[in-house]
Amino acid sequence: MRKAPLIPVLALAAALLSACTPAAESWTVVSPAPLPPTQNVPNPGRGFYDGSSVDLWNPDEDAYAQVRARGLTLAYADATWLPADRALTPDDLDRLQAGFDLVRESGFKLILRFRYSENGDADWDVIAADLDLLAPLIAQNADVIAVLQAGFLGRWGEWHCWQATEVCHDGADKKAYVLDKLLAALAGTDVPVAVRYPPDKSRYLGDLWFDSYDGVPPPPSPVDGFADELDEGERNRARIAHHDDCFLSSADDVGTYPNQPPERVEEWRGFVYAENEHLPYGGESCAPADVDDPARSTGENALAEMERAHVDYLNADYHPEMLAGWVADGVYDEIAARLGYRLVVEEAAWTAPSAGAGWKFRLTVRNDGFARLKRSYDVVLVLRRGDQTEERPLGFDLRRVAPGERVTFVAEGLTPPPAGAWRLGLAVRDPALRDRAEYGIRFANDLDYDGVNWLGELEAAAP
Numbered sequence: 001m002r003k004a005p006l007i008p009v010l011a012l013a014a015a016l017l018s019a020c021t022p023a024a025e026s027w028t029v030v031s032p033a034p035l036p037p038t039q040n041v042p043n044p045g046r047g048f049y050d051g052s053s054v055d056l057w058n059p060d061e062d063a064y065a066q067v068r069a070r071g072l073t074l075a076y077a078d079a080t081w082l083p084a085d086r087a088l089t090p091d092d093l094d095r096l097q098a099g100f101d102l103v104r105e106s107g108f109k110l111i112l113r114f115r116y117s118e119n120g121d122a123d124w125d126v127i128a129a130d131l132d133l134l135a136p137l138i139a140q141n142a143d144v145i146a147v148l149q150a151g152f153l154g155r156w157g158e159w160h161c162w163q164a165t166e167v168c169h170d171g172a173d174k175k176a177y178v179l180d181k182l183l184a185a186l187a188g189t190d191v192p193v194a195v196r197y198p199p200d201k202s203r204y205l206g207d208l209w210f211d212s213y214d215g216v217p218p219p220p221s222p223v224d225g226f227a228d229e230l231d232e233g234e235r236n237r238a239r240i241a242h243h244d245d246c247f248l249s250s251a252d253d254v255g256t257y258p259n260q261p262p263e264r265v266e267e268w269r270g271f272v273y274a275e276n277e278h279l280p281y282g283g284e285s286c287a288p289a290d291v292d293d294p295a296r297s298t299g300e301n302a303l304a305e306m307e308r309a310h311v312d313y314l315n316a317d318y319h320p321e322m323l324a325g326w327v328a329d330g331v332y333d334e335i336a337a338r339l340g341y342r343l344v345v346e347e348a349a350w351t352a353p354s355a356g357a358g359w360k361f362r363l364t365v366r367n368d369g370f371a372r373l374k375r376s377y378d379v380v381l382v383l384r385r386g387d388q389t390e391e392r393p394l395g396f397d398l399r400r401v402a403p404g405e406r407v408t409f410v411a412e413g414l415t416p417p418p419a420g421a422w423r424l425g426l427a428v429r430d431p432a433l434r435d436r437a438e439y440g441i442r443f444a445n446d447l448d449y450d451g452v453n454w455l456g457e458l459e460a461a462a463p
Contacts, residue, residue, distance in 0.1 A: 025360070029349040030456050032445040037368065038333035041444050042073050044430060045146045045280065045375060046340020048316035049074035049111055056080050056099030064106040068438070074146055074313055075103075076111045084122040088133050096134075100141040107438030111282075111313065112138075113149035115157025120164045124174065127152055131178065135185040142189045143432035146313075147280050149194045149243050152178050158196045158245065169197065169213045176204050183239060189432075190227065190375050192241040192280055198272050199258060201240045216258035219271035226278055226399065228376070241279035242272050247314070248297035248305060248322070249287040273309045277402075280374050282313030282339075288321030297322060299329035303338075310371040310403065312340040337444075342369035343398060344444045345453070346406060350424065353416030354461035361414060363396065363426070366406040368444065373399050377441060378429045381414070382452045383422040390417045391427075398428065398441075419462040425454035 040047065053066045054075040067075045077099075082088070103110055114134060116122050122130075131152065138148065151157035153174060155164040162171030182193045195201050199216045202208050207220040223230075227238035246254035251265060257272075258264040272281070290297040296305065314335075316323075326332040346364045353359040361381055379396040382389065396409040428441035429451075437451030448454040 025351050027349045027351055027362075028456065028458065029347060031347050032345055032443075032447050032455065034344045035444045035446060038337050039444075040071060040333070040336045041342065041442055042068075042071050043341070043441050044073050044109060044439050046312050046369070046371075047074060048072060048336055048339065049076055049282075049313050050108075051076045051284070051315045051317040052078055054078065054099075054103070054110070056096050058095075059099040059102040061102065061106075064102050064108075067108045068106060070316070072316065073108050073438075074111055075108055076315065077113070080112065080114055082114055082116050082122070082130055084116040084120070084126065087126065087129055093133060093137060096137060097141075100137075100144060103144045104141075104433075107436065109144050109146040109439075111147050111149065112145050113151035113157050115151045117164075118156055121152075121154060121157075121162075124162075127174075128177070131181045135181055138182070138185040139189075142186055142191050143430075145191050147192055147194050147241065147243070147282075148182060148186065150175075150178055150182060150196070156245075159200060169200070170211065172203055175200055179204055179240070183236060186239070192239055194241040194243040194280070196243060196245065197256065198242055198268050201242070204240070205237060213255070213258045214260045216260075216264060216268075218264070218267050222271050222274035223278055226374075238278060242275065242281055244272075244281075244283040246286040247283050247309075247311075248290055248302060249285050249319075250290055251292040254286055276310035276312075276371065278372075278374060280312045281309065281371070282311055284315035285319040285322045287319060289325065298325055299331055302326060302329075303331055303334065306335065306338070306370045307403065312371050312374070314339060338369050340369050340371050341367055341373040341398075341401075341403075342444050343367055343373070343401060343441065345447075345455075348426075348455045350458060352461065353414075353458065354463075358412060359414040359416045361392075361394065361411045362408065363394075363410075364406055364408040365398065365401050365443075367401040367403050369403055372402050373441075375399075376431065378427075378431055378434070380427045380429065381411075382425050382427050383417045383458075384425075384452075385420060385422050390422070394426075417460045419460050422458050422460060423454060424456055424458050425452040427452045 050067045050070060050072050053063045054077045056077050153162040154160040161168040162174035202220055208217045210216045223237040227235045230238055244253055244256050246256055252259045257268040295301055326335060344366045346366050349362045351360045379394045381392040381394055392414050394411045401407045430439040433439040440451050442449045443453050
C-alpha cells in the first residue's frame with residue numbers, strides 16, 4: 001500500500017500544536033535616552049560634597065540652601081568642633097539637633113565627624129562623656145547621615161593617635177572604645193563608620209596587631225559582601241568603611257598607608273580598594289598633585305585610580321589646585337558624573353495587565369559610575385492617574401549592579417491595577433525618608449522625575 005506523503009502530516013501536527021499553545025505574551029518595551037555621560041545627576045550618597053556651608057552649631061537656612069543650589073547632595077559639617085575644656089550641655093545638644101533638623105529640611109545628607117581642634121584634643125574623660133551624650137543624637141538623626149567618620153581622637157579627629165601630641169598610631173584601646181560607641185549608636189541602620197587609617201580597622205577586628213606604622217603586617221582578606229549578607233559576628237566588617245583625606249596626594253597618600261617595608265603601601269591600598277566594592281569611600285586631596293608622581297593624580301590616570309578605588313564622594317572645595325587641574329585636563333565633569341553609582345535604564349518592559357492574569361515587569365540597568373550603590377533602597381512600581389496612585393513593591397536590589405556591568409531584574413505575578421489608562425514609573429526610595437523626592441534616586445536617563453522616574457503609559461484591561 002502506498003504511504004501518504006509525510007509533509008502534510010507534519011504540517012497538521014504543527015497546526016495542532018499551534019492551536020494548543022498560548023499566544024506569545026505582548027510586551028511594551030521602552031529604552032529611554034541616557035543623559036549625556038558628563039551630566040551629573042544629584043543622587044543621594046554620592047558625588048562631590050560641599051565642604052564649607054554647614055555649621056551644625058549655628059544652622060543658617062541660606063547657608064544650608066547652598067548645598068542643593070550647587071547641585072550637591074552631601075555636605076561635610078566642617079565646623080563641628082566640640083568644646084575641649086568643658087562638658088556638653090543640654091543647650092549644646094539642642095543646637096546640634098536644630099542643625100540636623102535643618103539638614104533634613106534642606107534635603108541633603110551629612111558626612112559627619114566630631115572633633116576638638118586642628119591641633120589638639122580633649123582629655124579622655126571629656127571624650128568619653130561626649131560620646132555618651134552624642135550617641136543618642138547620632139542614632140536619632142541617622143536618616144540624614146551618609147557616613148559617620150570616626151573622629152574624636154587626634155588632629156582634626158583623624159586618629160593619628162588618640163592624643164594629638166605627634167603623628168603616631170597608638171591608643172588601640174581608646175580607638176576601640178570610640179568604635180564600640182559609634183557602631184552601637186548606628187545599630188539597626190546601614191550608616192557606616194569610616195576610619196582614617198586602614199590598619200586601625202583590622203586591629204579593632206582582631207585580624208592583626210601593631211604598635212607602630214613601621215611594623216604593620218600585611219592586610220587580611222577584604223570584606224566580601226554587605227552587612228545584611230554576613231553572619232552576625234562578621235557584620236562589623238561591612239559596617240566599618242574607610243576615608244582618605246589625602247587621596248592621590250603622594251605615593252602612600254601622605255601616611256594613609258603603611259610604607260615599611262615599601263611593598264606595604266600597595267598591599268594596603270589594594271585591601272582598601274577591594275573593601276570599597278561594598279563600603280562607601282571618599283575624602284579629599286591634601287596637595288595640588290601627587291608629590292611623588294604628579295602624573296598619577298591628573299587626567300586619565302586620576303579617572304583610572306577612581307575606578308579602581310570605587311570612589312563615592314570627594315570634597316568639591318579641596319584641594320583647589322588639584323580640582324583646577326582636573327578642569328584643565330578636561331576630566332572634572334566626568335569625575336562629577338561618575339562618582340559613586342550612575343544607574344542608566346537600558347530597557348524597561350511590561351506585559352499588558354488584566355484581571356486574573358499574571359502581570360510582569362522587567363528592568364535592565366547599567367552602571368556607568370565608579371562604584372555600585374552601597375545602601376539598600378526600596379524599588380517600587382508606581383501607577384498614577386489623576387489623584388489615584390497604585391504601587392507595587394518590586395524587591396529589586398540595585399546594589400547588584402556593579403560598575404561597568406548591567407543586570408536585568410524581573411518581577412512576575414504582580415497584581416494588575418484597576419482597568420483604565422495609567423502612567424507608569426519607578427520610585428527608588430530611601431527607606432528612612434520615603435516621602436522625600438530629594439532623597440530618592442533618579443536614573444541617568446532623559447525622564448520626567450518628581451520622586452518617580454516616569455517610563456511610559458499602560459492600559460489595564462477590564463475583568
